[in-house]
Amino acid sequence: xxxxxxxxxxxxxxxxxxxxxxxxxxxxxxxxxxxxxxxxxxxxxxxxxxxxxxxxxxxxxxxxxxxxxxxxxxxxxxxxxxxxxxxxxxxxxxxxxxxxxxxxxxxxxxxxxxxxxxxxxxxxxxxxxxxxxxxxxxxxxxxxxxxxxxxxxxxxxxxxxxxxxxxxxxxxxxxxxxxxxxxxxxxxxxxxxxxxxxxxxxxxxxxxxxxxxxxxxxxxxxxxxxxxxxxxxxxxxxxxxxxxxxxxxxxxxxxxxxxxxxxxxxxxxxxxxxxxxxxxxxxxxxxxxxxxxxxxxxxxxxxxxxxxxxxxxxxxxxxxxxxxxxxxxxxxxxxxxxxxxxxxxxxxxxxxxxxxxxxxxxxxxxxxxxxxxxxxxxxxxxxxxxxxxxxxxxxxxxxxxxxxxxxxxxxxxxxxxxxxxx
Ligand code: DSN
Numbered sequence: 001x002x003x004x005x006x007x008x009x010x011x012x013x014x015x016x017x018x019x020x021x022x023x024x025x026x027x028x029x030x031x032x033x034x035x036x037x038x039x040x041x042x043x044x045x046x047x048x049x050x051x052x053x054x055x056x057x058x059x060x061x062x063x064x065x066x067x068x069x070x071x072x073x074x075x076x077x078x079x080x081x082x083x084x085x086x087x088x089x090x091x092x093x094x095x096x097x098x099x100x101x102x103x104x105x106x107x108x109x110x111x112x113x114x115x116x117x118x119x120x121x122x123x124x125x126x127x128x129x130x131x132x133x134x135x136x137x138x139x140x141x142x143x144x145x146x147x148x149x150x151x152x153x154x155x156x157x158x159x160x161x162x163x164x165x166x167x168x169x170x171x172x173x174x175x176x177x178x179x180x181x182x183x184x185x186x187x188x189x190x191x192x193x194x195x196x197x198x199x200x201x202x203x204x205x206x207x208x209x210x211x212x213x214x215x216x217x218x219x220x221x222x223x224x225x226x227x228x229x230x231x232x233x234x235x236x237x238x239x240x241x242x243x244x245x246x247x248x249x250x251x252x253x254x255x256x257x258x259x260x261x262x263x264x265x266x267x268x269x270x271x272x273x274x275x276x277x278x279x280x281x282x283x284x285x286x287x288x289x290x291x292x293x294x295x296x297x298x299x300x301x302x303x304x305x306x307x308x309x310x311x312x313x314x315x316x317x318x319x320x321x322x323x324x325x326x327x328x329x330x331x332x333x334x335x336x337x338x339x340x341x342x343x344x345x346x347x348x349x350x351x352x353x354x355x356x357x358x359x360x361x362x363x364x365x366x367x368x369x370x371x372x373x374x375x376x377x378x379x380x381x382x383x384x385x386x387x388x389x390x391x392x393x394x395x396x397x398x399x400x401x402x403x404x405x406x407x408x409x410x411x412x413x414x415x416x417x418x419x420x421x422x
Contacts, residue, residue, distance in 0.1 A: 027412055028343040029384060033319035033367025034176065034204060034231045037374070038272075039279060040419045045272035046236050054264040058254060073271045080277035084210045085225065087218055087242045089250035092273055093257050093265040094239030097203045097228035101127040102135055104226055104241060107256035108197055108249070109169050111138050116159070116168035116196070119143040122352045123178030123311075123321075125201065142166045149352040152180035152312025156190070163194045173217065174201030174226075177349050177365050179315040184220035197249070199224040205317055207232025207369065210280045211289020214317060218244050224253075232292065232318060232369045234421075235276025238269045282422045288372060292318045295368035298378035302385035311351050311363070319367035323351050326362055330392050333360040338395045343408040344388060374415040383411065 002022065008015040025037070050073065056063045059071040059078075074092060081090035094100035105115065118124030122145040126133055129141025142162055147155035163171065171191045173182050184200070191198045200217035206227040208214040217225060225242040229235035241257070243250045258265070279285060293316075300314045309323040324335045332348030339346060349365035356362050366388075368381060376384070387404050394400040 026417060027409055028345055029408055029412055030370035031344060031346040031366035031368075031384070033365060033369060034228075036231060036234045036369045037417045038230075038234060038236060038276065039421055041275050041279070042234075042236055042272045045275045046268050048268050048271060050271045051266070051268035053267050055267050056258060056264050058258070070267045070270075073267065073274050074265070077270050077274035077277060080274060080281060081240060081242065084277055084280055085206075085218065085242050086216060087225070087244045089243040089247070089253075091241045091250075091253050091257055092229075092238075092270055093262060094226075094241060095262065095266065095269075096237060096239045097201070097226065098127045098239075099261065100226045100228075100239035100241050101125075101201060103256045103261050104199065104224065104253065105135055105139055105170070106260060107252040108199075108224075109139055112140060113170075114140040114142060114166050114168040115170045115172055116142050116144060116163055116166065117170075117172035118154075118175055118178070119145045121350055121354065122146045122149075123175040125174065125176045125203075128172055128174070128201065140166075142168065146312075146352060149311055150313050152178065154182065154186075156183065156186045159186075160190045160193065163190050163196065167194055168196050170199050171196045172199050172201060173222070174199075174203070176204055177319070177321055179310070179312045179317055179319050179321055181214060181316045182217075184215060184217045184222060187217075188221040197224065198222045199226065201226045203228040204231055204319070207234055207280065207285075208289050208292065208317060211286045213286070213289035213293050218242075223249060229273050229276060232289070233276065233280060234288075234369070234373065235280075236269050236272035238266070238273055240273070279421050284421055288421070291377065292368050292372045294378055295372050295376060295381035296320060298381040299366075299368065299385040302382055302389065306389050308389070318369050319365060321349055321351060321363050321365050323362050324364050324392060325356065326351075328392050330395060331356065331360050332363050334395065335364045335392055338401070339364075339388060339391055342387070342391050342401050342404045343412070344384070344391070371415075373421075374412075374417060376415060380411065380415070384408075 055070040059075045077092040078090045117128035120130045144159040147153045209216045229238040241253050296315045308327040311321040324330045336348045346366035349363045350361040351363040354361050
């Protein structure tokens with residue numbers, strides 16, 4: 001365990017909460033596909049005196065003095081991001097993924113303009129225009145869906161028809177609960193036909209793209225990528241907007257982030273982004289990214305053998321969305337709770353056209369980024385999937401759950417969270 005000596009001396013309650021969370025992360029298995037463990041180097045950057053500095057503006061163009069080191073660290077973060085994702089411009093100031101997406105809409109659209117994005121119930125994200133979000137008061141969002149939930153294939157014909165009818169200014173690719181690769185070329189072709197800008201929100205798969213385990217939408221002609229920097233990219237919580245060639249788009253993005261929407265950038269987080277991007281440029285990261293996919297495939301195999309329905313028929317990325325209500329009669333909320341009891345953390349999730357309510361849907365979503373960081377291979381991932389199914393099929397059997405909890409703790413203790421990846 002780390003020492004939090006200053007917090008302990010001054011504020012026992014907060015120290016207890018932090019130590020408790022550290023212990024929980026070490027002893028249990030994290031399968032939430034958007035979570036991961038950062039290195040000690042990233043944690044040190046987050047806890048550095050960079051947090052004390054106001055740096056409104058961009059490197060070389062700040063409003064306050066004393067920017068020698070903040071300029072240095074932001075420039076490093078930008079250039080590493082551009083190298084990682086093979087693009088020309090990087091704004092590393094967005095505070096997270098949702099603010100990055102909102103800023104992008106304001107950068108590229110006028111009020112009333114239309115965005116075509118993936119339906120939330122088919123794997124899209126809240127910030128792609130779900131009615132509960134504030135951006136829907138300003139912009140018009142229309143949707144595409146999967147053609148077939150059993151294969152995960154997107155209905156590109158319908159996407160084209162909707163695009164022709166609605167004339168979106170942005171066509172948005174990206175998801176938070178979808179397990180297959182998108183056909184980026186088809187998005188680009190449809191966007192060309194209707195004069196739209198292509199934006200990929202690759203928050204979930206940024207690390208898989210950086211590690212060259214999945215296609216980079218820029219290679220297929222996308223204009224913009226938004227992302228978080230945590231998740232598979234294994235950096236600090238934060239966001240980023242990347243653009244290619246078109247300098248006008250890059251300038252609009254910069255102006256919208258600051259002064260348009262945000263104030264002083266969080267320079268400690270930007271320093272941590274720079275450190276994490278340096279880690280992602282290391283050859284080890286490509287090995288990590290490809291192991292994430294192999295581990296997800298190993299879990300898919302166990303679920304298939306046990307006849308548990310997976311949306312999209314399985315996975316081509318880091319996550320699986322399983323219809324546990326349809327296959328085992330256990331609701332998503334019950335599955336989340338009972339798996340938590342044995343030390344496996346994941347989340348309940350709606351499945352396509354779910355008949356159940358969002359707070360107690362039919363599905364669970366789980367993935368392999370965090371267990372792969374711990375060093376799990378296909379062998380351990382298979383064991384975890386088997387233990388998940390055993391738990392779900394014995395959800396009312398206290399002795400089975402007690403045994404599985406011990407087995408999960410043993411497994412976790414053999415794979416301590418690494419301190420460094422390079
Ligand atoms: N909360 C993140 C996720 O779990 O996918 C993104 O919204």
